[in-house]
Amino acid sequence: MPFVxxxxxxxxxxxxGAFALAVIALGRGEAVSALWVVVAAVCVYLIAYRYYSLFxxxxxxxxxxxxxxxAWTHNDGLDYVPTNKYVLYGHHFAAIAGAGPxxxxxxxxxxxxxxxxxxILAGVVFAGAVQDFIxxxxxxxxxxxxxxxxxxxxxxxxxxxxxxxxxxxxxxxxLAVLALIVVKALADSxxxxxxxxxxxxVALFMGIYLxxxxxxxxxxVSIIGFVLLMLSILGGQWVHENPAxxxxxxxxxxxxxxxxxxxxxxxxxxxVWLLLAPRDYLSTFLKIGTILALAIGILIVAPELKMPAxxxxxxxxxxxxxxNLFPFLFITIACGAVSGFHALISSGxxxxxxxxxxxxxxxxxxxxxxxxxxxxxxLVAASCIEPGIYFAxxxxxxxxxxxxxxxxxxxxxxxxxxxxxxxxxxxxxxGENTILARAGGAPTLAVGMAHILHQVVGGQAMMAFWYHFAxxxxxxxxxxxxxAGTRAGRFMLQDLLGTFVPALxxxxxxxxxxxxxxxxxxxxxxxxxxxxxxxxxxxxxxxxLFGISNQMLAAVALMLGTVVxxxxxxxxxxxxxxxxxxxxLACTLTAGWQKIFSADPKVGxxxxxxKYADALAQxxxxxxxxxxxxxxxIVFNDRLDAALCALFIGVVLSVLVYSVKxxxxxxxxxxxxxxxxxxxxxxxxxx
Amino acid sequence: xxxAQLAGEVQQAGRYLVQSLRLMVGVPDYGTxxxxxxxxxxxxxxxxxxxxxxxxxxxxxxxxxxRCC
Numbered sequence: 001m002p003f004v005x006x007x008x009x010x011x012x013x014x015x016x017g018a019f020a021l022a023v024i025a026l027g028r029g030e031a032v033s034a035l036w037v038v039v040a041a042v043c044v045y046l047i048a049y050r051y052y053s054l055f056x057x058x059x060x061x062x063x064x065x066x067x068x069x070x071a072w073t074h075n076d077g078l079d080y081v082p083t084n085k086y087v088l089y090g091h092h093f094a095a096i097a098g099a100g101p102x103x104x105x106x107x108x109x110x111x112x113x114x115x116x117x118x119x120i121l122a123g124v125v126f127a128g129a130v131q132d133f134i135x136x137x138x139x140x141x142x143x144x145x146x147x148x149x150x151x152x153x154x155x156x157x158x159x160x161x162x163x164x165x166x167x168x169x170x171x172x173x174x175l176a177v178l179a180l181i182v183v184k185a186l187a188d189s190x191x192x193x194x195x196x197x198x199x200x201x202v203a204l205f206m207g208i209y210l211x212x213x214x215x216x217x218x219x220x221v222s223i224i225g226f227v228l229l230m231l232s233i234l235g236g237q238w239v240h241e242n243p244a245x246x247x248x249x250x251x252x253x254x255x256x257x258x259x260x261x262x263x264x265x266x267x268x269x270x271x272v273w274l275l276l277a278p279r280d281y282l283s284t285f286l287k288i289g290t291i292l293a294l295a296i297g298i299l300i301v302a303p304e305l306k307m308p309a310x311x312x313x314x315x316x317x318x319x320x321x322x323x324n325l326f327p328f329l330f331i332t333i334a335c336g337a338v339s340g341f342h343a344l345i346s347s348g349x350x351x352x353x354x355x356x357x358x359x360x361x362x363x364x365x366x367x368x369x370x371x372x373x374x375x376x377x378x379l380v381a382a383s384c385i386e387p388g389i390y391f392a393x394x395x396x397x398x399x400x401x402x403x404x405x406x407x408x409x410x411x412x413x414x415x416x417x418x419x420x421x422x423x424x425x426x427x428x429x430x431g432e433n434t435i436l437a438r439a440g441g442a443p444t445l446a447v448g449m450a451h452i453l454h455q456v457v458g459g460q461a462m463m464a465f466w467y468h469f470a471x472x473x474x475x476x477x478x479x480x481x482x483x484a485g486t487r488a489g490r491f492m493l494q495d496l497l498g499t500f501v502p503a504l505x506x507x508x509x510x511x512x513x514x515x516x517x518x519x520x521x522x523x524x525x526x527x528x529x530x531x532x533x534x535x536x537x538x539x540x541x542x543x544x545l546f547g548i549s550n551q552m553l554a555a556v557a558l559m560l561g562t563v564v565x566x567x568x569x570x571x572x573x574x575x576x577x578x579x580x581x582x583x584x585l586a587c588t589l590t591a592g593w594q595k596i597f598s599a600d601p602k603v604g605x606x607x608x609x610x611k612y613a614d615a616l617a618q619x620x621x622x623x624x625x626x627x628x629x630x631x632x633x634i635v636f637n638d639r640l641d642a643a644l645c646a647l648f649i650g651v652v653l654s655v656l657v658y659s660v661k662x663x664x665x666x667x668x669x670x671x672x673x674x675x676x677x678x679x680x681x682x683x684x685x686x687x
Numbered sequence: 688x689x690x691a692q693l694a695g696e697v698q699q700a701g702r703y704l705v706q707s708l709r710l711m712v713g714v715p716d717y718g719t720x721x722x723x724x725x726x727x728x729x730x731x732x733x734x735x736x737x738x739x740x741x742x743x744x745x746x747x748x749x750x751x752x753x754r755c756c
Contacts, residue, residue, distance in 0.1 A: 077719060077721075077722075077723035078720065078742070078746070081723075083710070083715070084706070086703055086707065087703050087710055088710070089707075090707030090710065090711055091707065091711050094711035095711075215737040215741075216741075218712065218714065272744060272745065272749070273741070276748055277712075277747075281712050285708070285711075288711070349713075353715075484748065487748060
């Protein structure tokens with residue numbers, strides 16, 4: 001009887017979830033309420049957490065609540081502090097949630113909401129949350145070491161260095177693609193440019209306030225900063241409507257690119273307290289607040305999904321990004337389903353604050369479920385706007401034209417009926433000059449969020465405010481990521497270069513700092529510039545590179561988990577990490593191969609390069625290139641991207657070889673060979 | 688549960704919320720730090736709040752791990 005009583009409620013949850021999924025998947029022809037998506041997702045999360053994560057915790061990893069964690073062993077009240085599990089959950093979630101789960105699902109919506117939703121749910125349960133959980137576990141048992149160190153320790157020095165180098169390249173691509181999203185959102189938008197630009201003086205003021213006027217009063221200064229941000233949104237509206245001022249804040253993509261590059265360099269050599277820290281406070285709190293607001297908004301408004309469950313682009317050849325569902329859907333949605341970058345967070349600050357090893361399940365697995373829910377909300381927001389508007393915003397001009405008339409006409413031939421007036425009116429509603437060709441996720445998400453939130457607060461008159469609030473919220477934490485990422489990249493680069501020129505290793509030396517920062521900014525700036533001038537819209541090139549590299553890092557983390565399980569003599573459970581690793585390897589290697597060698601110039605870099613090289617040889621120019629030099633630059637960039645793809649494939653394959661060696665080595669030994677810190681019992685008082 | 692207990696619980700939840708928000712931006716609980724110093728290093732003078740805040744700020748942004756995508 002107790003068995004029935006214990007499992008019956010969960011049986012009901014799973015029946016409800018299955019019913020919701022059936023409604024979503026089978027409701028052809030009629031609009032489905034977004035609430036069904038929310039119900040299906042929450043039921044899947046509950047069941048997965050209750051059963052699968054418990055299985056991982058007890059059987060696979062064998063979490064030991066009596067074992068002392070690094071927070072107790074190395075307690076210093078600063079980095080290593082035993083922390084309440086709910087407090088730490090908040091910290092961990094804030095560290096893993098970023099732009100990724102918001103952008104990927106929006107781009108994937110071109111196939112309809114169903115493929116993306118299913119991958120988000122299946123991916124998080126069997127891959128993403130497992131990765132975050134096991135890396136947190138492995139790191140906690142090794143004094144909270146970082147992923148690079150863990151790979152070195154368990155697989156060997158060479159794969160450790162390879163993995164570190166891979167992480168550096170991923171960082172560069174992430175920074176470029178994030179910056180590209182900001183450029184796409186702010187191009188030709190005086191309102192957005194003014195508002196985002198105003199965050200710089202606001203942050204500087206906050207920095208000075210926090211350093212000299214009222215040191216350390218985070219709450220107080222964040223409230224002041226928030227009020228100033230809201231004023232800057234209103235100021236942006238004033239600029240937008242003022243014909244004398246608007247031109248001062250209207251820039252094209254190229255100009256914005258140079259500004260961002262300059263900003264990135266200056267921001268990352270300034271002292272952290274002046275600009276980075278205060279903006280980080282704003283962006284973190286705004287991020288958490290906006291995610292909560294969006295969740296509440298979806299529950300209250302219960303918007304209908306206007307996007308079909310599957311569009312004709314589910315078979316491939318979509319305008320937003322090219323390629324087939326397999327493998328490209330699985331690299332387009334990275335964060336939210338599985339994200340390798342989380343392995344860096346799970347082996348960063350969180351393991352140093354874990355109060356009890358038993359909490360790793362709630363924080364590692366549970367934290368990722370919350371991130372996945374953010375991705376589901378982004379998918380809902382993108383799917384509740386008119387499909388015609390979605391495709392008008394996300395298709396490159398080369399494909400659909402650049403005036404409302406031509407765009408509306410092209411989209412109608414695709415079956416997404418829309419009139420030019422609706423496109424013009426929508427732009428007017430959100431306070432923009434145009435909404436065409438704004439691929440990149442942020443503007444689409446902002447339209448979706450404005451669509452939901454204006455029904456809760458403010459009505460039609462507030463539509464433009466909510467749109468720019470959403471743009472501000474995304475731009476703010478993307479800029480923080482660009483700034484913090486450039487700094488982190490600089491340290492990595494100084495470490496790498498320091499092995500050849502020791503003088504460059506000193507992080508306190510100004511010339512070394514400037515050189516490394518300059519190289520770092522030049523690297524991501526190059527890819528950003530390339531993306532802005534890209535004939536296929538930039539996102540089509542950079543997002544797959546980001547997705548491939550990010551998913552490969554996840555595969556590396558899961559391979560590490562597999563080796564550790566074998567070393568712990570728990571090989572019979574290693575399928576929990578090995579299967580998702582194999583799946584990610586299949587997706588990323590196929591995608592990488594196709595990005596290099598596909599004969600379709602929209603997919604394959606080399607085919608695209610050849611198309612332009614052939615035209616160049618015949619003396620013709622292909623749009624958007626206007627000179628032979630521009631043509632050869634496109635050819636060079638394509639070949640560079642192909643080389644980068646090949647490099648990523650090489651990195652992941654070499655880690656695979658070392659992992660197989662590690663597994664064989666572990667199996668040959670009769671005793672456990674994992675290099676954990678020795679067992680120490682938890683202090684009595686802490687149990 | 689009586690009213691006083693309930694008020695206590697709400698207060699504790701509020702404290703955790705504030706702690707969590709501060710930890711999100713990299714500032715751990717100062718009271719915990721002071722208790723740690725008093726318990727394990729009674730011979731050393733703990734940093735005052737301002738120094739503690741600056742130390743944590745530098746540590747957060749001086750580290751090699753970036754933020755997530």
